[in-house]
Every structure is written in C-alpha cells, then in structure tokens.
Amino acid sequence: MAVELQSKSAFETAQKRFDSAADVVGLADDTRRVLREPKRELTVHFPVRHDDGSVHVYTGYRVQHNISRGPAKGGLRYSRGLTLDTVKALAMLMTWKCAVVGIPYGGAKGGVAVDPNALSTAELEHLTRRYATEIAVLIGPEKDIPAPDLGTTPQVMAWIMDTISMHSGHSVTASVTGKPVDVGGSEGRLEASGRGITYLTLEALKYLHVEDETPTVAVQGFGHVGASTVRLLHEAGLRIVAVGDSRGAVYNPKGLDLQALHEHRRFRGTVAGFKKAEDVSRAELLELPVTVLVPAAVEQQIHEHNASRIQARLITEAANAAVTPEADALLNEKGIFVLPDILANSGGVVVSYFEWVQDLQAFFWEEEEINTKLHHVITRAFYEVLHTSVNKRVDLRTAAYALAVQRVANASVVRGIYP
Ligand code: NAD
Numbered sequence: 001m002a003v004e005l006q007s008k009s010a011f012e013t014a015q016k017r018f019d020s021a022a023d024v025v026g027l028a029d030d031t032r033r034v035l036r037e038p039k040r041e042l043t044v045h046f047p048v049r050h051d052d053g054s055v056h057v058y059t060g061y062r063v064q065h066n067i068s069r070g071p072a073k074g075g076l077r078y079s080r081g082l083t084l085d086t087v088k089a090l091a092m093l094m095t096w097k098c099a100v101v102g103i104p105y106g107g108a109k110g111g112v113a114v115d116p117n118a119l120s121t122a123e124l125e126h127l128t129r130r131y132a133t134e135i136a137v138l139i140g141p142e143k144d145i146p147a148p149d150l151g152t153t154p155q156v157m158a159w160i161m162d163t164i165s166m167h168s169g170h171s172v173t174a175s176v177t178g179k180p181v182d183v184g185g186s187e188g189r190l191e192a193s194g195r196g197i198t199y200l201t202l203e204a205l206k207y208l209h210v211e212d213e214t215p216t217v218a219v220q221g222f223g224h225v226g227a228s229t230v231r232l233l234h235e236a237g238l239r240i241v242a243v244g245d246s247r248g249a250v251y252n253p254k255g256l257d258l259q260a261l262h263e264h265r266r267f268r269g270t271v272a273g274f275k276k277a278e279d280v281s282r283a284e285l286l287e288l289p290v291t292v293l294v295p296a297a298v299e300q301q302i303h304e305h306n307a308s309r310i311q312a313r314l315i316t317e318a319a320n321a322a323v324t325p326e327a328d329a330l331l332n333e334k335g336i337f338v339l340p341d342i343l344a345n346s347g348g349v350v351v352s353y354f355e356w357v358q359d360l361q362a363f364f365w366e367e368e369e370i371n372t373k374l375h376h377v378i379t380r381a382f383y384e385v386l387h388t389s390v391n392k393r394v395d396l397r398t399a400a401y402a403l404a405v406q407r408v409a410n411a412s413v414v415r416g417i418y419p
Contacts, residue, residue, distance in 0.1 A: 008324075010089035010299065016325055018092065021401030024392055031409045035095075038088050039106075040064040044134035048127045051120050058127060060112040062135040064144055065091040067106035068411035071142055073098055073349060075149025075178075076156070077111030086299075087111060090149075093320055094349070096404035097342040101381045103353045108144050110135060116151045128156050132163040139164065141174035141360065147352045148178040148224070150298070154190070158183050174359035177352035186355035187367035188374070189348075193318070194228025195371065196347015196378050198236055200339050201292055201316045203382050208337055210313060216290040218242035218312070220249070220282070221297030222271055225318050225345065229294055234258055238292065242285050246297070248272025249285035287311060295322035302327045310336060317341040332395050340397035342404065343378075343385055350377050 015036055022032050042062045047055050061084055064072040074094035077087075087109045095107025112131050116124055138144050148157055157179045164175040173184030181187060188195070205215055215238050219226050222245045234240050240258060242251040247270035250256065257276050264274045272279060286293065286306060293312035295301045299321035302310060307327035315331065316339045317323055323331070323338060331338055351374055358364050389399035 008300075010086045010321065011092070013321065013325060014089040014092045017397070017401055018096075018405065020398055021405040024394055024398055024402040025406045025409070027405065027409055031412060034412060035066065035405065035408060038063050038065040038091055039067060040138065041084065041088065042135060042138055043084060044131070046130050046134050048123065048130055050123050058112050058114055058131070060110065060131045060134060061087040062110035062138050062144070062146075063087045063091040063108060064138065065107040065109075066095040066408060066412075067144075068408055068415055069099060069106055070104035071106065072108035072138075072144035073105035073147070073352065074108035074110070075147045075348075076152050076160075077109070077149040078114050078116040078151035078156075079111065080113060080115040082111050082113040090320055093342060095408055096401055097346050097349055099404035099407040100342050100385065100400050101346045101350055101377055102407075103350060103377070105145075105349070105353065108146075109149075110146060111149070111152075124156070125159055128159045129163045132160040133167070136164060136167060139175060141172060141356070145174070145352070145356055146176045147348070150223075153224075154178055154180045154185060157185075174356050177355040177359075178348075179355070184355070184359045186351055186358055186370060187365065188370035189351045189355055190224075191228040191232065192351035192370075192374060193225045193345050193348035194230075194232050195374060196350065197225070197229045197294065197296075197316055197318050197344055198232040199347070199375055199378050200344055200382055201233065201238075201294070201314065202236055203379060204314055204316070204337060204339055205292070207386070208314065210291060212291050214239045215292055216241045216253075217292045217294065218244075218251075218285055218288050218290045219294045219296055220244045220285055220301060220322075221295070221319060222265065223296070225348075226294070226296035229296055229318060230258065233292075233294075241290060242277075242280070242288050243271050244280075244282050244285040244297075245271050246282075249280045249282050250274045250277035251280045251285070251288060252277035292316060295319050298322070300324055302331070304330065307331055308334070310334070312336060315339065317344045320345065328395065328397060338396060340400050343381055343396075343400045346381065347374055347378060350374050 090109035098105040179185035239255040287309045296318035302323045304326035307330035
C-alpha cells in the first residue's frame with residue numbers, strides 16, 4: 001500500500017485541492033494559471049565532509065510558491081526521501097496557510113534529502129551551513145524566511161541565521177524564525193504549533209457540542225508538534241489515551257501516564273513497549289474509538305483504505321497533508337469534522353510572524369502577550385473558515401482553501417502582471 005500511496009504526486013494533490021477552491025470562488029482562468037504553479041524552484045547539490053574524512057553529496061531544495069502578499073515563508077525539512085515534488089506541494093500549502101490566518105506572507109518550503117539522525121552534530125552543522133549558503137540567493141528577511149519543520153530544530157535555525165549573518169557581516173536575526181530565544185527567537189514559538197492545535201480543537205469541540213464528559217484523544221507523532229499538543233490538550237482537561245511514533249503506538253483507554261511515557265521514550269527512543277499501556281500498531285492508533293484524532297507525523301496517513309474505519313468525531317490535521325482528498329470525501333460522508341492542515345497547524349507560522357516582527361523592531365514581547373495574540377488570530381481564522389463553509393455549503397477544508405485562494409488572488413490581481 002505504501003508504494004501505491006507514494007506513487008501519487010503530492011504536488012498534483014495540492015493542485016487538485018487548489019482547483020476545487022478555485023471553482024468555489026469562481027477564479028478567473030488567468031489567475032488560476034498563475035497560482036497553480038510555484039514562482040521559483042531551486043535545487044542544489046552540495047558536498048559535505050563527514051567526520052571520517054569522506055565526502056558526501058546532498059540534494060536540497062527551496063521553492064517559493066507565491067509572494068503576492070509578502071515575503072515567502074515556510075519551513076525546512078530534513079528527511080531522507082525528500083523530493084522536489086513534495087517541497088512544491090508544501091510551498092503551495094504555505095501560501096494558503098499564511099493567507100487563511102491573514103498574515104502578510106507568501107508561501108515557501110525547503111529542505112534536504114537526508115536522515116538527520118544518521119549524522120553527527122558536527123556533520124549536521126556543516127550540512128546546514130553549506131545548504132544555507134547554497135540557498136542564500138533566495139532567503140533573507142525581506143525575501144524569504146525559513147523556519148523549522150520535520151527533522152529540523154531551533155539549533156538548525158541558529159546555524160542558518162549565523163551563516164547568513166557571517167555573509168552579511170552583521171547579525172540578521174530576522175532571516176529565519178523558530179530560533180532559540182537567546183538569538184532573537186520568540187517566547188512561545190517552541191510550542192506555538194501545539195498551542196494553535198489546542199486552541200482550535202477546543203473551539204471545534206465547543207462548536208460541535210461534544211457531550212463526552214472528558215473528550216479522549218489519540219495523537220500520531222510524538223515529535224515537536226505531537227508532544228506539545230499532547231501536553232497542552234492534557235492541560236486543557238482532555239484525556240490522552242493513545243500516542244504513536246514511527247516505531248509503534250500505545251493505548252490506554254483510562255488515559256496515559258504522560259510523565260512515565262516521556263521517561264520511557266527518553267530511554268527507549270520510542271513510545272512502543274510502554275508498560276502502562278497496550279501496544280497497538282501505527283495503523284490501529286488511527287482507528288481507535290476516540291473523540292479527537294490528531295495526526296501529527298507525516299503526510300497521507302488517512303487515506304481511502306482506512307478513512308471508513310476512523311471513529312473520531314473530530315480530526316485536527318496537525319501534520320501537513322495527513323488526509324488525502326479521497327479520504328476527505330469519505331470522512332465528510334461519515335460526518336467527521338476535519339480541521340484542515342492549513343488552519344490546524346498554522347500556530348507555528350503565526351508565532352513565526354510575531355518572531356520576525358519582534359526581530360525587525362528589536363523589541364520583544366512577553367509569552368502571555370504572544371499567546372493572547374495567537375489565540376486572537378487563530379480563533380478569528382476558525383470562525384472565518386466556518387462562515388465560509390456554511391455560506392458556500394462546502395466542507396471546512398474547501399472553505400479554508402477558498403478563503404485563502406481568494407485573498408491571494410485579490411493581491412495578485414491588484415498588483416497586476418509585470419511588466
Ligand atoms: P518531528 O520530526 O519533530 O516529529 C515527527 C514525529 O512523527 C516523530 O515522533 C516520528 O517518530 C513520527 N513519525 C514519523 N513517521 C511516522 C509514521 N510513518 N507513523 C507514525 N509516526 C511517525 O516533526 P514535527 O516538527 O513535529 O512535524 C510533524 C508534522 O507537523 C509535519 O507534517 C510538519 O510538516 C508539521 N508541522 C510542523 C511545524 C513545526 O513548527 N515543527 C509547524 C507546522 C506543521
């Protein structure tokens with residue numbers, strides 16, 4: 001099945017979703033043709049000397065999909081099988097994500113085809129600095145601002161910021177976001193994606209009048225996004241009953257002992273084998289009888305072959321493109337409420353925007369102020385998407401895309417075509 005899923009082009013899927021939204025808003029053909037393609041695609045091949053003296057050549061990408069509403073913005077992914085096709089799809093997604101929450105950015109994405117866990121810290125630093133140098137022609141505070149994504153960390157962002165700064169001869173802190181607070185990062189950025197997911201999940205449960213006394217949650221992925229989502233949903237009073245990662249998943253209907261689970265993961269490197277819960281397969285985790293399912297790992301996890309078995313009342317799509325278009329149709333039929341990725345995981349880019357603004361002003365805000373502003377932006381976007389969904393009689397994803405596509409189209413049309 002994996003082969004079948006991978007054979008589908010991620011970019012074609014992204015274009016398909018765009019086409020549906022363009023139909024809903026009645027987009028003119030000219031504008032549609034422009035927005036269907038990325039503005040710039042850069043592929044780089046570069047050498048890195050490993051600790052043992054051997055030289056390895058890596059392939060990296062940076063794609064800018066659109067910059068009509070502001071500088072390009074989007075994460076960097078370090079992942080072994082990364083392809084240009086995936087990066088193009090994710091860059092397009094970033095354009096819609098920034099537009100749907102109303103922040104003044106276009107969309108971009110980048111990364112390197114590498115397994116970061118297979119490298120030493122020194123090798124990772126060399127790879128990052130060389131990759132940053134290769135894409136330096138595109139990035140910068142006014143042009144394109146990278147951030148962390150799958151497989152990259154605040155440390156990686158600090159190396160990129162330092163590399164750009166060395167080239168410039170002065171500190172350019174606004175050149176990336178998701179940096180450590182010590183070098184111009186923002187309070188609240190580390191957990192911003194999880195916090196946004198939490199705010200939206202709570203808002204959706206309120207809207208759905210979910211009667212469960214304590215809503216239950218299953219989270220796929222226990223990394224940067226998954227782990228903070230687990231913590232924050234638990235703090236909000238929800239019961240976390242299942243958590244999974246790339247090596248397995250665990251389930252306890254009474255609720256997981258999260259502190260013990262963290263300890264276990266620290267020693268074993270995975271949640272699998274946690275004694276105070278039942279081991280379930282990665283696939284089973286998605287099909288558990290829970291109120292909320294949060295896929296927070298990789299793309300194409302809920303597809304036409306398992307969508308009909310999903311029991312959750314609400315899916316908060318934390319990972320980009322975790323639900324395929326075919327699965328969307330099946331989930332809609334079942335009446336499952338899906339908070340789509342471009343809205344669900346936008347907390348990260350919203351606080352990245354706050355970080356960039358703070359860096360440009362060299363004036364930093366308290367975490368409480370950040371969280372309050374995040375709550376405002378994301379709740380406003382939730383209700384705007386909801387209204388669009390009701391007015392246009394479309395599902396939430398199509399509504400989110402329609403809203404975003406209309407905003408980007410407005411900017412593109414009013415700017416006109418150069419020359
Ligand atoms: P991460 O690398 O920190 O964590 C990924 C987690 O997913 C790990 O626990 C890993 O074991 C697990 N995983 C990987 N493959 C899996 C599989 N096949 N089945 C089950 N689990 C698997 O990555 P992250 O930063 O948490 O990103 C997760 C998702 O959230 C990605 O889709 C990313 O694009 C999206 N996202 C991240 C951010 C951010 O700020 N980091 C922001 C928005 C969206």
